[in-house]
Amino acid sequence: MKTRFLKTTGQTRQRNIRLAAKLIHDGDLVAFPTETVYGLGASVYNERAVSNIFQVKGRPPDNPMIVHIWSLDQMWGLAESIPLMFWILAEKFWPGPLTMVTRKSDKVPAIVSAGLPTVAVRMPDHPVARALLKNAAVPIVAPSANLSGRPSPTMALHVLEDLDGKIAAILDGGSCKIGLESTVLDITRKVPVILRPGGVTREEIERALGIHVSVASPTRKRPASPGMKYKHYAPKAEVILIEGERGAVLRGMKRVADRLKKQKTVFGVMAERSARPMFKSYRFFSLGSTGATGAARNLFEGFRKFDHQKVEMIVCEGFPDESLGSALMNRLRKAASRRVRV
Ligand code: TXA
Ligand code: MG
Numbered sequence: 001m002k003t004r005f006l007k008t009t010g011q012t013r014q015r016n017i018r019l020a021a022k023l024i025h026d027g028d029l030v031a032f033p034t035e036t037v038y039g040l041g042a043s044v045y046n047e048r049a050v051s052n053i054f055q056v057k058g059r060p061p062d063n064p065m066i067v068h069i070w071s072l073d074q075m076w077g078l079a080e081s082i083p084l085m086f087w088i089l090a091e092k093f094w095p096g097p098l099t100m101v102t103r104k105s106d107k108v109p110a111i112v113s114a115g116l117p118t119v120a121v122r123m124p125d126h127p128v129a130r131a132l133l134k135n136a137a138v139p140i141v142a143p144s145a146n147l148s149g150r151p152s153p154t155m156a157l158h159v160l161e162d163l164d165g166k167i168a169a170i171l172d173g174g175s176c177k178i179g180l181e182s183t184v185l186d187i188t189r190k191v192p193v194i195l196r197p198g199g200v201t202r203e204e205i206e207r208a209l210g211i212h213v214s215v216a217s218p219t220r221k222r223p224a225s226p227g228m229k230y231k232h233y234a235p236k237a238e239v240i241l242i243e244g245e246r247g248a249v250l251r252g253m254k255r256v257a258d259r260l261k262k263q264k265t266v267f268g269v270m271a272e273r274s275a276r277p278m279f280k281s282y283r284f285f286s287l288g289s290t291g292a293t294g295a296a297r298n299l300f301e302g303f304r305k306f307d308h309q310k311v312e313m314i315v316c317e318g319f320p321d322e323s324l325g326s327a328l329m330n331r332l333r334k335a336a337s338r339r340v341r342v
Contacts, residue, residue: 003160004169008033008128016171017128021135023168029053031145031159032132033173034124036097036182036199037152037300038159039068039142040167041132044078047109050141054111056166058148064114066099066182067121068140070133078119078139080105085187085209092208095125097182097199112141122182128173144181145170151233151300154179158304179297180327185213197327234335235303237268237311241336243318243329250275252342256315257282268306270299271317283311292325299331 006016020030024041027049031040040057042049044067054061067078072090075082080103089100104119113119121139124130133140144152147162156172163170183198185205194202194215206213242252253269257279260267268283269275272295276284285302288294295317306314316332319325333339 001165001168003164003167005156005160006169006171008171008173017131018135020132020169020171021137024049024132024136024138024140028168029056029166030132030168031153031156031163031170032129032142033126033156033171033176034068034129034142035126035177036124036180037154037176037178038145038156038170038173039066039124039129039140040145040159040163041068041140041142043136044108044112044139044141047111050109050111053141053143056163057143057146059143060148062114063143064116064118064120065112065141065143066184067108067112067119068129068133068142069121069123070095070130072123074139075121076105077107078105078121079103083187085192088208089185089187089205090123093200093204094123095130096123097125097178098122098205099182099184099198101184101186101188101195103188118186118188120184126173126177128171132171149234151235151303152181154297154300158300161304175297177297179300180324180331183327186216197330199324199327201323201326203323233300233303233331235311235314236307237303237314238338239314239316239332239336240338240340241316241318241332242340242342244342248342249317250278252340253315253317254278256340260313260315265313266309266311267313267315268309268311269315270302270306275317283309287317292319292323292328295319296324296328299328303335 027046099120099122101118101120145159153159154176178199183200184196186193242249269279270285273286273289321329
C-alpha cells in the first residue's frame with residue numbers, strides 16, 4: 001500500500017482533511033496529529049478497521065484504545081452512564097490532554113476496549129484533529145501511531161518511520177506541542193484514579209473536583225490500565241536515568257559519561273540545553289530550555305534520533321517529579337534500565 005502524505009498547510013489543507021475523513025469512512029487507517037502525540041485513526045464503529053490497527057501496530061489484543069471526539073454530543077453514542085465528575089472535568093480540560101474512562105455503551109464494539117466494560121474518551125485540542133473529527137462525523141479510535149513498543153511519534157516523520165506502506169495516509173501537522181500522551185483518568189469509581197499520568201496533572205484534577213485523586217501504582221500485578229504493563233516508550237538503547245538535585249545530577253551524568261567513554265561504549269547524553277558545554281566532546285541531544293515542559297516535548301524525538309545513530313546507551317537527566325514532570329518521569333522510569341539517585 002502506498003501511504004499518502006497529506007499536508008495541512010496552504011491551499012490543500014481543506015481538501016486533504018476531507019480526503020482523510022473519507023478514508024476513515026471507507027474503513028482505512030489514517031494517522032493524524034494531536035497536541036500530545038500522533039494517533040492512528042479508524043472509525044469506532046468499523047470493527048474490521050479497528051482490528052487492522054492492532055495488526056499494523058503489532059499491538060497486544062488485550063490493550064484497549066482511546067476514542068476521540070470533537071463534540072460532547074458524541075458521548076451519548078459511547079458511554080452508558082456519565083457521572084457528574086465527567087461534566088466538570090470536560091468543561092475544565094476539554095479539548096485537551098485528558099482521557100476519561102467511563103462505562104461503555106453496547107454500541108461500541110468490544111474490540112475497541114479489548115473486552116473491558118469501559119471506554120476511554122478524549123477530545124483533542126489540535127486544529128487538524130478537530131477538523132478531521134468534524135469532517136468524519138464519527139468518533140475516531142486512535143492509539144499512538146507507532147509500532148508497539150517504540151516511542152510515540154511526535155512528528156509525521158516518526159509515523160512514516162514506523163508505518164510507511166501499512167496505512168492509507170498521514171496528515172502532517174508539524175511537531176506535537178506537549179509531546180507525551182494524555183492523562184488517563186478512571187472516573188467509574190467514587191475516587192477517580194489516574195491510570196497514566198500526562199498533560200493534565202493530578203493537582204489540576206484535584207483542584208477542579210475538590211476531592212482527592214489517586215494514582216495507580218505501575219507495579220501492581222494487574223494494572224487497571226492494561227497498556228501500563230507493557231514496556232513502553234523505550235528506545236533500542238539502554239537508558240541510564242540520573243535523578244536528584246540538578247547540580248548533583250549533572251556531575252553524576254558526567255561521571256557515567258566519562259566511564260562509558262573509557263569503555264568505548266557508543267553512547268549519547270540527553271539533558272537540558274544549558275548542560276551542553278559540560279558534554280562538549282560527547283554526542284548530545286538537547287531536551288530544550290524550559291525544564292520538564294521542553295523535555296516532554298523533545299524526549300521521544302531524542303530516543304528516535306539516538307536509535308538512528310545506533311547508540312547503545314543513553315545517559316539522561318532526571319527532572320523534578322511534579323506537574324508535567326510526573327508524566328515525564330513516568331515515561332523515563334519506564335524506559336530506563338538503570339536508575340541512579342545522586
Ligand atoms: O495522548 C494520547 O492519549 C494519544 C493520542 C493519540 O490521543 N493516544 C494514546 O493511545 O496514547 P495509546 O493507545 O497509545 O494509549 C492508551 C492508553 C493505554 O495505556 C490503554 O491501556 C489505556 O489508555 N486505555 C484505553 N482504554 C482503556 C480503558 N477502557 N480502561 C483502562 N485503560 C484504557
Ligand atoms: Mg501508545
